[in-house]
Amino acid sequence: MDKSSALEYINQMFPNEASLSGVEPLMQKIQSEIRRVDASILAAVRQQSNSGTKAKEDLASATHAVQELMHKIREIKTKAEQSETMVQEICRDIKKLDCAKKHITTTITALHRLTMLVSAVEQLQIMASKRQYKEAAAQLEAVNQLCNHFEAYRDVPKISELREKFKNIKKILKSHVFSDFSSLGTGKETEETNLLQQLTDACLVVDALEPSVREELVRNFCSKELTSYRQIFEGAELAKLDKTERRYAWIKRRLRTNEDVWKIFPSAWHVDYLLCIQFCKMTRSQLVDILNNLKEKPDVATLLMALQRTLEFEEELAEKFSGGTASTRNTEFGSDEETGEGESNKKIVSDIRKKYEKKLALQHGGDELDKDKQKDLTVPGAGFNFRGIISSCFETHLAVYVELEEKTLMEHLEKLVQEETWETEEGSQTNILSSSMQVFLIIRRSLKRCSALTKNQTLFNLFGVFQRILKAYATKLYARLPKGGAGIVAAATGTDGQIKTSDRDERMICYIINTAEYCHKTSGELAENVSKIIDPSFVDKVDVSEVQDEFFQVITKALVTLVHGLETKFDAEMIAMTRVPWATIESVGDQSEYVNGISSILGSSIPVLGSLLSPTYYQFFLDKLAASLGPRLYHNIFKCKQISETGAQQMLLDTQAVKTILMEIPALGKQTAVAASYSKFVGREMSKAEALLKVILSPIDSVGNTYRALLPEGTPAEFQRILDLKGLKKADQQGILDDFNKHNSAIRHPSVAPSVVIPSAPISAPAAPSTSTTATSSVIAAPASNNTSTSVVMTSREDVLARAAALGRGAATTGFKRFLALTEAAKDRKDGPFRKLFSP
Numbered sequence: 001m002d003k004s005s006a007l008e009y010i011n012q013m014f015p016n017e018a019s020l021s022g023v024e025p026l027m028q029k030i031q032s033e034i035r036r037v038d039a040s041i042l043a044a045v046r047q048q049s050n051s052g053t054k055a056k057e058d059l060a061s062a063t064h065a066v067q068e069l070m071h072k073i074r075e076i077k078t079k080a081e082q083s084e085t086m087v088q089e090i091c092r093d094i095k096k097l098d099c100a101k102k103h104i105t106t107t108i109t110a111l112h113r114l115t116m117l118v119s120a121v122e123q124l125q126i127m128a129s130k131r132q133y134k135e136a137a138a139q140l141e142a143v144n145q146l147c148n149h150f151e152a153y154r155d156v157p158k159i160s161e162l163r164e165k166f167k168n169i170k171k172i173l174k175s176h177v178f179s180d181f182s183s184l185g186t187g188k189e190t191e192e193t194n195l196l197q198q199l200t201d202a203c204l205v206v207d208a209l210e211p212s213v214r215e216e217l218v219r220n221f222c223s224k225e226l227t228s229y230r231q232i233f234e235g236a237e238l239a240k241l242d243k244t245e246r247r248y249a250w251i252k253r254r255l256r257t258n259e260d261v262w263k264i265f266p267s268a269w270h271v272d273y274l275l276c277i278q279f280c281k282m283t284r285s286q287l288v289d290i291l292n293n294l295k296e297k298p299d300v301a302t303l304l305m306a307l308q309r310t311l312e313f314e315e316e317l318a319e320k321f322s323g324g325t326a327s328t329r330n331t332e333f334g335s336d337e338e339t340g341e342g343e344s345n346k347k348i349v350s351d352i353r354k355k356y357e358k359k360l361a362l363q364h365g366g367d368e369l370d371k372d373k374q375k376d377l378t379v380p381g382a383g384f385n386f387r388g389i390i391s392s393c394f395e396t397h398l399a400v401y402v403e404l405e406e407k408t409l410m411e412h413l414e415k416l417v418q419e420e421t422w423e424t425e426e427g428s429q430t431n432i433l434s435s436s437m438q439v440f441l442i443i444r445r446s447l448k449r450c451s452a453l454t455k456n457q458t459l460f461n462l463f464g465v466f467q468r469i470l471k472a473y474a475t476k477l478y479a480r481l482p483k484g485g486a487g488i489v490a491a492a493t494g495t496d497g498q499i500k501t502s503d504r505d506e507r508m509i510c511y512i513i514n515t516a517e518y519c520h521k522t523s524g525e526l527a528e529n530v531s532k533i534i535d536p537s538f539v540d541k542v543d544v545s546e547v548q549d550e551f552f553q554v555i556t557k558a559l560v561t562l563v564h565g566l567e568t569k570f571d572a573e574m575i576a577m578t579r580v581p582w583a584t585i586e587s588v589g590d591q592s593e594y595v596n597g598i599s600s601i602l603g604s605s606i607p608v609l610g611s612l613l614s615p616t617y618y619q620f621f622l623d624k625l626a627a628s629l630g631p632r633l634y635h636n637i638f639k640c641k642q643i644s645e646t647g648a649q650q651m652l653l654d655t656q657a658v659k660t661i662l663m664e665i666p667a668l669g670k671q672t673a674v675a676a677s678y679s680k681f682v683g684r685e686m687s688k689a690e691a692l693l694k695v696i697l698s699p700i701d702s703v704g705n706t707y708r709a710l711l712p713e714g715t716p717a718e719f720q721r722i723l724d725l726k727g728l729k730k731a732d733q734q735g736i737l738d739d740f741n742k743h744n745s746a747i748r749h750p751s752v753a754p755s756v757v758i759p760s761a762p763i764s765a766p767a768a769p770s771t772s773t774t775a776t777s778s779v780i781a782a783p784a785s786n787n788t789s790t791s792v793v794m795t796s797r798e799d800v801l802a803r804a805a806a807l808g809r810g811a812a813t814t815g816f817k818r819f820l821a822l823t824e825a826a827k828d829r830k831d832g833p834f835r836k837l838f839s840p
């Protein structure tokens with residue numbers, strides 16, 4: 001503790017004079033603690049001193065023990081070296097005797113095997129001269145084994161002489177075997193009864209020789225068998241496409257008639273399999289020449305018949321030489337095992353083959369193994385595929401088939417469209433035209449026919465035909481839609497572009513929409529099916545997006561046609577609206593007759609459309625209808641003559657009634673699942689007409705500000721027309737127009753004073769808050785130098801919006817609510833028929 005800490009500790013222990021009486025006891029306690037610590041330190045020092053002495057004694061003892069251990073190890077090592085020397089002296093003579101015995105044994109064995117080799121070669125030479133093939137096959141194996149033993153002594157003259165003699169004997173055997181096999185197929189096998197048995201034994205010799213001998217023999221045999229085939233079918237008479245089936249009949253007959261004779265070949269040789277491969281390659285080459293030398297397009301029927309027979313033949317070969325063939329071969333070979341001779345032959349052949357191939361692998365290394373792998377590919381099921389080996393040559397010549405299919409499909413399509421009633425069958429649940437299902441039915445049949453023939457380029461070309469057929473069908477559907485009036489008469493009467501639709505036309509349009517939707521979906525499924533069937537190299541090219549776009553355009557055009565048809569039906573009601581004497585209406589009553597007419601038209605059409613259209617396209621149709629009727633009402637108001645205040649209120653009521661009718665259309669069509677956004681969409685489309693009527697209802701002194709607030713996109717021409725509708729004379733209009741143009745130029749030129757313009761959404765009636773917010777957001781900031789005028793405009797605009805909102809509340813549906821709304825609006829006005837009710 002430092003000095004300051006010690007003082008603090010003492011002051012803490014003795015804070016006052018009375019506590020000083022405890023100093024003596026504290027001192028005694030501290031001295032006692034000092035004595036106890038000194039005693040502990042002394043004991044620790046003594047213990048440490050004793051521990052150091054004991055550690056030195058232990059270290060000295062361990063060092064002495066290690067020295068004694070090293071001495072004993074040196075003694076043991078010395079004794080071991082003495083023992084080893086003694087053992088070597090004892091066994092020295094025994095080792096010499098053991099080496100001598102091994103050398104003598106090796107020499108005796110070598111001389112004995114040399115004697116056997118000489119004897120075996122002489123016997124083999126005798127067997128070869130006498131054509132004793134069965135015995136020679138076994139002797140060949142023995143000589144091969146003996147030659148393997150003397151492989152290290154090949155430089156010895158005697159051994160070299162024997163090996164050369166053995167090589168010559170194998171050549172003699174090969175020539176004898178080939179000579180005997182040359183008589184096969186000449187008829188001698190029926191005259192000489194033992195010839196087949198002799199050839200069977202010769203096969204054992206061939207198996208004992210090099211594998212190249214067997215391959216050469218089989219190749220020569222197959223070439224000899226196919227010589228007559230080449231001569232027959234290269235002639236002018238049979239070298240024709242319509243004679244293709246006779247080619248396959250020839251090889252089948254050959255395989256069937258020679259089946260018993262060819263049993264002389266071991267089943268492992270697969271002679272019939274290799275013969276069929278060479279036959280297919282030769283046939284393909286000849287058919288390619290025939291197809292290329294045709295002077296004109298081949299007959300489709302003949303071409304398809306040849307292709308069909310070729311595919312059937314390839315399928316038969318694939319089945320014959322697949323797993324089933326292996327079991328057949330095993331069964332046939334098993335019958336040979338029933339006799340002792342057959343079992344012996346099998347053992348000899350397998351042993352000779354395995355051991356000789358092992359010797360070749362040791363001599364020639366990996367090169368021979370690669371050859372064996374390539375050779376194994378000629379074994380059934382090991383990689384060779386008969387499917388397409390011949391038929392693929394037809395692929396480039398099938399364009400005539402695709403053209404015929406396209407012509408046939410087009411004829412069917414024309415017939416189906418001509419026979420189409422454009423009505424669905426009674427009781428049908430699909431509401432689609434029967435011709436569409438028939439079109440896809442004939443397409444599927446065509447796809448099935450083609451996929452049975454080829455799955456490559458021709459199938460892809462046919463898929464392109466399917467696309468053209470479907471596009472043609474989409475064009476037929478498009479052409480069936482009702483068209484608008486055209487020509488001089490239509491232009492003179494003002495009906496050009498108008499589409500008149502009957503109830504039957506509306507149903508037909510719905511059927512076309514559903515049919516196009518069905519075709520849009522089914523064409524995608526068709527592409528998926530083709531992708532599963534066609535060759536993988538063409539899968540990425542299979543695409544029907546263009547076809548689906550065609551049908552989607554038909555759907556869009558049909559829906560727009562429906563809307564235009566209803567618009568045409570509304571023409572009479574729109575004309576009736578303009579003929580109403582809006583300037584002389586004395587009181588606001590129920591909705592006008594033209595509104596009832598619109599409701600009647602929709603009431604007769606909508607339920608049918610709702611029952612036939614799917615929810616998605618019904619929603620699209622409703623959106624288009626609302627987008628058409630709202631602006632049309634807006635422009636139709638300008639076509640009216642003078643509109644009084646009461647007339648404007650009545651028209652506002654009618655507009656709200658039309659809006660309500662549009663809102664109820666989903667329920668009228670029995671499709672209540674229509675998106676909620678539809679209601680907002682209707683309100684937005686109808687709001688412009690409502691805003692126009694609110695401008696007409698506004699006082700003369702604020703009509704300009706109201707127009708700019710509620711219809712910020714309006715034009716001066718429209719504003720002047722509004723003044724005409726209000727009944728103002730030209731002289732009275734001039735001052736208002738000048739004021740409007742003055743304010744309009746100050747507000748609507750962002751290039752003069754750049755500022756951020758907030759686009760205003762269409763005003764939704766009748767809620768006042770939303771109207772005020774919308775109108776306020778449409779105001780464009782003026783330059784800083786015009787702050788005072790801007791605030792005046794803002795104040796007057798808010799006042800105008802408040803009045804317009806009050807007027808908008810007059811569009812209630814029931815009579816009592818309408819009366820309350822109109823009286824509420826009258827409170828905000830200084831004059832008018834309803835203001836008298838609230839005058840003091």
